[in-house]
Amino acid sequence: MSRVSARDKLLKAAGELFYDHGITATGVDAVITRAGVAKMSLYNNFKSKSELIAAYIDARHQEWLDLFARRSDNLSNGWERVLAVFDAYQDHAEFDYQNGFRGCGLLNAAAEMPAGSQEREAVNRHKQEVREIVINQLNELPLTEESGNTAASLAEHICFLLEGSISLAGLSRDVHAISRARAMADKLIERAL
Amino acid sequence: MSRVSARDKLLKAAGELFYDHGITATGVDAVITRAGVAKMSLYNNFKSKSELIAAYIDARHQEWLDLFARRSDNLSNGWERVLAVFDAYQDHAEFDYQNGFRGCGLLNAAAEMPAGSQEREAVNRHKQEVREIVINQLNELPLTEESGNTAASLAEHICFLLEGSISLAGLSRDVHAISRARAMADKLIERAL
DNA sequence: TTAACTATACAGACTAGTCTATATAGTTAA
């Protein structure tokens, strides 16, 4: 009957609870209850809560890559594809969250973890990958590199706008902040050409 | 002998532990042990852990206002005082944290709290106040308001850079990201004059 | 049969918060 594996149910439930209430504040009992699954199904699929957290971080990373791919697939140039990075985050922000938008799930996860932890490193790698995507798209454009305006530095500026706008959008419950940041990035690229 | 009040010891200990390990992951026993204080001294000074958290958020807010005041006191114009906002965060980032820089303590605190909670609202108010400080400083400058470049929108751009750079600086352990964001803000203001 | 699942009980550490009783330092007033 239930052709959804316990593992997938657990990842879905953990995704919702971790995002809404935070990771540390979410107990494994809450996860299995929401998943509608036995406790041993959790520990048969994951060695520990830590491993479930790692899988959660991986899933969010993959989810964003998929959203970006869908947004950028049919676009013709790097400029549009940089803006699609914002669109992917916007899509993410507009998911039907149980208790409202709370910013980037990965940044929130990192905020709960100690410096140097695997979890923070995993989130760091995700953000580096986003930045590299932006750099690669900008490198396709004929940037006029006057006044030290390299693709790398422009990409960093755009990533600051991205992360800052998502955090503040989550805090102020104003999802439009992300599209305003997108417009700022648009103008920056225009000026750099 | 010990002329430091239990309350101050508790706020200091909570400040360190909450920042380093997160709020939910820090138990009240850990706080009183680090403070070197009896448990009843916590509950004589604070009604609950929630109230200690609220006091922690207040203290971080006040701490930033003090850092900004010290950085901006002897500056002569709004341009420099906007850049002093970055310097205040940089000062904050260079504190001698027990376990390394982990970004903005207030944003991290908000990341652990559910949407709509008092704690998130308090952090939101802090960020709004920072933004208003930036707007007020920009309003002292003769901005050429071509292409919709108002003080408010320029301030939002600068605040995105601020929050984004702090989060990414904490993740990548690269505190210099904040000064690179400062340089970006500097160039933005220059262009807007 | 094999593998993945369920249900439930359990261990042991930890959680926030309360309680009683005691110590000490400073203030007030006879």
Next chain:
DNA sequence: TTAACTATATAGACTAGTCTGTATAGTTAA
């Protein structure tokens, strides 16, 4: 000076519940 009072601190036992993780026995479906 002495005594009473107040405020703040201490130690440490205690409640009632939650935490992660394990153990065990039974069920379901390919």
